[in-house]
Amino acid sequence: MYAIVYKEDRVPMCARLRADGPDAVVYWNSEDQARGFLTSKGDEFVAAYDIVPVDDSGLHLMAEALGCRDEDLELIPFPSGS
Numbered sequence: 001m002y003a004i005v006y007k008e009d010r011v012p013m014c015a016r017l018r019a020d021g022p023d024a025v026v027y028w029n030s031e032d033q034a035r036g037f038l039t040s041k042g043d044e045f046v047a048a049y050d051i052v053p054v055d056d057s058g059l060h061l062m063a064e065a066l067g068c069r070d071e072d073l074e075l076i077p078f079p080s081g082s
Contacts, residue, residue, distance in 0.1 A: 001027040001054040001075070002034040003062065012062045013049070024074035025062050027054055037078065 003025050004013040012025045028034040034051045052058055054075070063070045 001029060002031050002051050003027045003054050003058070004034055004038065004049045005052050005062075007048055007050055009065070012052075012065070024076045025054070025059075026078045027075055028078055033078075 006013070028037065031051055031053075038045045038049055038051070059073060060070050063073050066073070
């Protein structure tokens with residue numbers, strides 16, 4: 001799995017699922033899918049975001065950036081249902 005992280009503050013591309021919960025980390029099943037999403041948004045997106053593998057250390061850094069515990073992160077595929 002791969003997530004897209006904003007280069008400046010290292011916070012992942014995310015979507016709010018619950019008003020009282022953390023943002024969900026949106027992920028793609030392959031680096032090519034994530035890159036295709038960025039490319040479809042234009043050169044500014046490609047320049048502003050990094051694609052990172054979702055693994056234990058990556059999830060920990062994402063939770064830290066979002067201000068929640070690792071186990072509170074929610075992962076949702078993009079597009080939803082894939």
